[in-house]
Amino acid sequence: MHPFTLTRTGDAEEAIEAHARDDRLAYIAGGTDLLGLMKDRVTFPERLLDINGLPGTASIEELGDGGLRIGALCRMSDVAADPRVRERFPVITEALLLSASGQLRNMASIGGNIMQRTRCAYFRDDDGPPCNKRQPGSGCSALHGSNRNHAIFGWSEDCVATHPSDVAVAFAALDADVIVRGRGGERVIPFTGFHRLPDSMPERDTMLERGDLIVAVEVPARAEGRASHYLKVRDRQSYEFALVSVAAAVAADRGRLRSVRLAMGGVAHKPWRLTAAETALRGAALDDDGALRSAIATSFADARPLARNAFKIELAQRAVLRAIQTAGERP
Ligand SMILES: Cc1cc2nc3c(=O)[nH]c(=O)nc-3n(C[C@H](O)[C@H](O)[C@H](O)COP(=O)(O)OP(=O)(O)OC[C@H]3O[C@@H](n4cnc5c(N)ncnc54)[C@H](O)[C@@H]3O)c2cc1C
Numbered sequence: 001m002h003p004f005t006l007t008r009t010g011d012a013e014e015a016i017e018a019h020a021r022d023d024r025l026a027y028i029a030g031g032t033d034l035l036g037l038m039k040d041r042v043t044f045p046e047r048l049l050d051i052n053g054l055p056g057t058a059s060i061e062e063l064g065d066g067g068l069r070i071g072a073l074c075r076m077s078d079v080a081a082d083p084r085v086r087e088r089f090p091v092i093t094e095a096l097l098l099s100a101s102g103q104l105r106n107m108a109s110i111g112g113n114i115m116q117r118t119r120c121a122y123f124r125d126d127d128g129p130p131c132n133k134r135q136p137g138s139g140c141s142a143l144h145g146s147n148r149n150h151a152i153f154g155w156s157e158d159c160v161a162t163h164p165s166d167v168a169v170a171f172a173a174l175d176a177d178v179i180v181r182g183r184g185g186e187r188v189i190p191f192t193g194f195h196r197l198p199d200s201m202p203e204r205d206t207m208l209e210r211g212d213l214i215v216a217v218e219v220p221a222r223a224e225g226r227a228s229h230y231l232k233v234r235d236r237q238s239y240e241f242a243l244v245s246v247a248a249a250v251a252a253d254r255g256r257l258r259s260v261r262l263a264m265g266g267v268a269h270k271p272w273r274l275t276a277a278e279t280a281l282r283g284a285a286l287d288d289d290g291a292l293r294s295a296i297a298t299s300f301a302d303a304r305p306l307a308r309n310a311f312k313i314e315l316a317q318r319a320v321l322r323a324i325q326t327a328g329e330r331p
Pocket residue numbers: 026027028029030031032033034035036051072073098099100101104107108109110111112113114115116164165166167212213214215239240241242
């Protein structure tokens with residue numbers, strides 16, 4: 001691993017200024033993704049700025065309407081265990097508890113989690129096969145290579161990778177906001193617009209600019225929040241990233257869906273909202289598998305599988321059906 005210095009800061013403005021001015025400096029929170037990327041020679045920062053001491057960023061606060069503001073430096077395990085999160089947004093707790101391992105969740109922060117980079121094996125391979133995300137212009141080894149785990153929605157010829165975060169899928173379904181502080185002050189980025197599709201610039205994962213610091217994720221109160229569920233399908237039951245995953249949150253009256261929120265992981269370069277299905281599902285009976293399946297299918301009409309991942313189209317739809325029905329059983 002190449003040499004680097006480590007300094008700590010307790011001053012957000014100082015951190016933002018240093019990051020904006022110095023493109024060889026990286027923020028470090030838990031370090032569980034950044035250090036892996038450095039060991040795999042994907043990224044070579046010379047200066048790491050430890051942001052764990054920034055005041056007011058490691059707690060969960062009430063928003064006036066019953067929503068929650070989750071500080072970016074909160075640990076994944078603390079957020080998962082918070083009684084307000086468990087009660088109001090079980091989909092967040094479940095997404096977190098199905099992520100990584102207990103040790104990793106104790107170190108890893110919420111801000112770092114939503115910033116983690118793709119697990120595409122070519123991107124992480126320290127032998128450096130062609131990868132536009134790692135080396136812009138070099139090509140995409142996955143496009144006609146090993147692409148079983150890759151995207152079925154929103155990919156480009158330049159990159160077919162998926163975004164790996166589980167909790168990001170829950171945040172997208174709940175229409176959370178990312179609170180970002182930068183040189184120009186604080187701004188709010190809707191969660192569904194925070195991560196980018198690859199287009200011709202797969203090296204850019206998010207809408208953040210140099211200097212930008214995530215300070216919190218705000219989850220507004222949702223009628224569907226309590227009846228919510230995260231379903232993750234993976235090759236082994238623990239310590240594995242999703243093949244496909246679903247965050248479902250529903251509001252139902254006497255067994256019929258009044259409103260539904262749906263997002264998927266493992267299918268695109270960002271958490272993927274199923275907006276057509278959300279509309280088509282309104283009014284459907286929770287025990288009418290046929291009607292639910294047809295409504296869910298409306299969001300898969302534009303799926304574009306790669307050579308090795310067509311199985312995800314059926315798998316994803318089955319997962320959505322089960323996630324909705326499980327969420328609907330919750331009081
Ligand atoms: C073996 C393994 C298995 C895993 N399995 C899963 C899984 O199943 N599901 C899942 O969701 N995740 C999984 N992860 C990923 C893990 O959850 C992330 O590594 C972790 O959440 C990153 O958080 P961190 O605080 O350690 O980030 P860091 O590694 O410190 O930082 C990651 C990136 O975010 C930037 N950053 C950090 N905080 C901020 C901030 N406040 N503002 C702006 N930029 C910031 C850093 O500069 C860096 O670029 C796994 C990781 C490993 C190693």
